[in-house]
Amino acid sequence: MAYVNDSSKKAxxxxxxxxxSGYKDLRTAFDKLLLRPLWWLAExxxxxxxxxxxxxxxxxxxxxxxxxxxxxxxxxxxxxxxERSKAPVLFEHPVNNTYGIxxxxxxxxxxxxxxxxxxxxxxxxxxxxxxxxxxTHAIIDEISKDLELGRVYELVRPRAIALSTVHTINRLVTSxxxxxxxxxxxxxxxxxxxxxxxxxxxxxxxxxxxLGCVAAVDYRKSKDLFKIRTKPSxxxxxxxxxxxxxxxxxxxxxxxxxxEMCGTISVRDKVGKKEKFxxxxxxxxxxxxxxxxxxxxxxxxxxxxxxxxxxxIKSLGYLLDAKFPRAYTxxxxxxxxxxxxxxALGLTKKELKILHYSALLPDLGKVxxxxxxLRKTKALSGKERKILKTHTVRxxxxxxxxxxxxxxxxxxxxHHERYDGTGYPERLKAKDIPLGSRIMAVVDAFEAMVxxxxxxxxxxxxxxxxxxxxxxxxxxxxxxxxxxxxxxxxGRLEELVRKHPDELKKIT
Amino acid sequence: MSSKRLPKSGLHKRIIAFFxxxxxxxxxxxxxxxxxxxxxxxxxxxxxxxxxxxxxxxxLTSSTSGYSLKK
Ligand SMILES: [Fe+2]
Numbered sequence: 001m002a003y004v005n006d007s008s009k010k011a012x013x014x015x016x017x018x019x020x021s022g023y024k025d026l027r028t029a030f031d032k033l034l035l036r037p038l039w040w041l042a043e044x045x046x047x048x049x050x051x052x053x054x055x056x057x058x059x060x061x062x063x064x065x066x067x068x069x070x071x072x073x074x075x076x077x078x079x080x081x082x083e084r085s086k087a088p089v090l091f092e093h094p095v096n097n098t099y100g101i102x103x104x105x106x107x108x109x110x111x112x113x114x115x116x117x118x119x120x121x122x123x124x125x126x127x128x129x130x131x132x133x134x135x136t137h138a139i140i141d142e143i144s145k146d147l148e149l150g151r152v153y154e155l156v157r158p159r160a161i162a163l164s165t166v167h168t169i170n171r172l173v174t175s176x177x178x179x180x181x182x183x184x185x186x187x188x189x190x191x192x193x194x195x196x197x198x199x200x201x202x203x204x205x206x207x208x209x210x211l212g213c214v215a216a217v218d219y220r221k222s223k224d225l226f227k228i229r230t231k232p233s234x235x236x237x238x239x240x241x242x243x244x245x246x247x248x249x250x251x252x253x254x255x256x257x258x259x260e261m262c263g264t265i266s267v268r269d270k271v272g273k274k275e276k277f278x279x280x281x282x283x284x285x286x287x288x289x290x291x292x293x294x295x296x297x298x299x300x301x302x303x304x305x306x307x308x309x310x311x312x313i314k315s316l317g318y319l320l321d322a323k324f325p326r327a328y329t330x331x332x333x334x335x336x337x338x339x340x341x342x343x344a345l346g347l348t349k350k351e352l353k354i355l356h357y358s359a360l361l362p363d364l365g366k367v368x369x370x371x372x373x374l375r376k377t378k379a380l381s382g383k384e385r386k387i388l389k390t391h392t393v394r395x396x397x398x399x400x401x402x403x404x405x406x407x408x409x410x411x412x413x414x415h416h417e418r419y420d421g422t423g424y425p426e427r428l429k430a431k432d433i434p435l436g437s438r439i440m441a442v443v444d445a446f447e448a449m450v451x452x453x454x455x456x457x458x459x460x461x462x463x464x465x466x467x468x469x470x471x472x473x474x475x476x477x478x479x480x481x482x483x484x485x486x487x488x489x490x491g492r493l494e495e496l497v498r499k500h501p502d503e504l505k506k507i508t
Numbered sequence: 509m510s511s512k513r514l515p516k517s518g519l520h521k522r523i524i525a526f527f528x529x530x531x532x533x534x535x536x537x538x539x540x541x542x543x544x545x546x547x548x549x550x551x552x553x554x555x556x557x558x559x560x561x562x563x564x565x566x567x568l569t570s571s572t573s574g575y576s577l578k579k
Binding site for chain 1: 530531534539542567569572574576579
């Protein structure tokens with residue numbers, strides 16, 4: 001039985017009996033034996049509507065031919081009798097002296113219809129009536145089981161759907177590792193399943209212990225408006241202090257608890273003016289809060305690990321800078337421009353992260369270069385230049401010990417390749433050069449042009465941009481240059497330059 | 509605004525009927541396939557078409573997608 005359709009009406013035993021294949025088999029088995037009588041059925045309350053049960057192909061030219069409607073009166077009388085006695089009734093049709101049987105269809109001591117035979121030429125034996133009646137009851141038992149299954153299904157289905165929603169939410173929130181993305185998502189999902197107008201997530205600050213709002217959605221104003229209020233309400237503070245949820249008719253607030261109190265999630269105003277939050281809503285929100293806490297903790301751990309990686313690379317850069325400022329590291333401007341250019345080229349979040357890491361220490365290999373080369377302010381000799389060129393290969397020798405930085409190795413190794421194939425270390429050409437390296441080549445050149453160097457003055461911004469444009473297809477990938485020009489046109493590059501004025505001047 | 513073409517197949521109607529009778533539900537293509545009685549692939553295709561037509565919301569992640577009724 002298929003119960004997949006929400007609009008399916010409750011099945012009635014009478015209809016199920018009509019569809020039952022066992023019942024049709026009964027007719028087929030006895031039809032010949034009883035010399036092709038007329039088979040009929042009537043639903044309780046509709047006994048005037050006596051229907052043929054599978055129309056019989058009887059010869060119309062039979063001498064004593066009578067149709068089912070000719071027997072109606074007699075059948076109706078037998079139905080009334082059977083209804084009273086709740087037992088099969090044997091009857092005789094006075095017009096042609098034939099016999100008939102009427103079997104009441106009883107389920108849970110309630111009669112729901114009648115089934116029978118008429119136009120029997122010989123009086124049936126009791127054994128025949130017993131077999132027909134017994135078989136009918138066996139089929140009704142089978143139908144009862146089907147109905148019971150259907151009832152269980154109707155009972156289980158909404159719970160299964162709700163469980164499936166909880167499971168989906170769990171997958172949707174635990175798959176997000178970016179904490180900035182996670183909070184709005186939890187907020188929106190909460191609104192969806194609780195059918196509320198407003199939601200707010202507050203978190204306890206790890207260091208200060210203060211409760212602050214991290215995400216809020218208000219559907220009454222705009223579907224996508226995130227309004228972050230700095231101050232949580234007194235109720236939210238109370239929930240954090242007590243660890244107990246608060247339920248009012250138009251407000252629900254539950255704590256976000258892990259091993260310690262993390263924050264609160266609260267909803268306000270049920271969609272549909274008259275609706276109120278119920279205890280079931282509180283249960284749902286509590287379950288959701290439990291899932292949310294796991295996802296938040298995971299995202300926090302992920303962020304901590306990411307911060308640790310970046311912090312470690314930056315510390316290393318700081319140590320190296322102490323000896324030779326900017327010999328190994330680049331400016332914040334350099335890092336930000338790399339990411340900006342990556343975004344303009346449509347890189348994924350994962351690719352942007354790798355690009356970000358690669359921008360932190362692209363010239364790490366210089367650490368093994370002779371100090372006099374690094375200190376030199378005048379032009380390098382051919383031999384010195386040759387040594388300096390090995391910094392890309394030497395750099396990756398250092399990086400290979402850091403598993404998390406493995407994806408940045410190709411970017412750093414090839415950041416001095418040229419689009420026309422005349423660069424180093426492998427003279428790679430065009431798209432054979434990793435995209436990250438092609439991006440870094442543009443940013444590296446631009447930074448070098450606009451920064452102060454001991455041996456030359458910085459180029460004005462516009463000239464540096466036109467130099468980049470001029471080198472499209474030669475030193476640089478034309479597509480990367482196009483993206484770079486786009487950034488210039490929208491004023492983003494100038495914004496970045498203005499954001500780091502000291503940094504750009506500092507490089508001496 | 510360009511007029512949105514509303515998908516009208518039996519499956520699309522069944523999916524909308526399911527979400528209307530369970531408006532708080534958020535489900536994956538596999539889940540929806542179970543509730544409306546079709547294959548996961550058929551459900552996914554119809555769900556995406558209903559999102560395009562502006563009738564459903566979708567949340568996409570690297571591991572799964574969640575669909576729900578648009579408010
Ligand atoms: Fe370099």
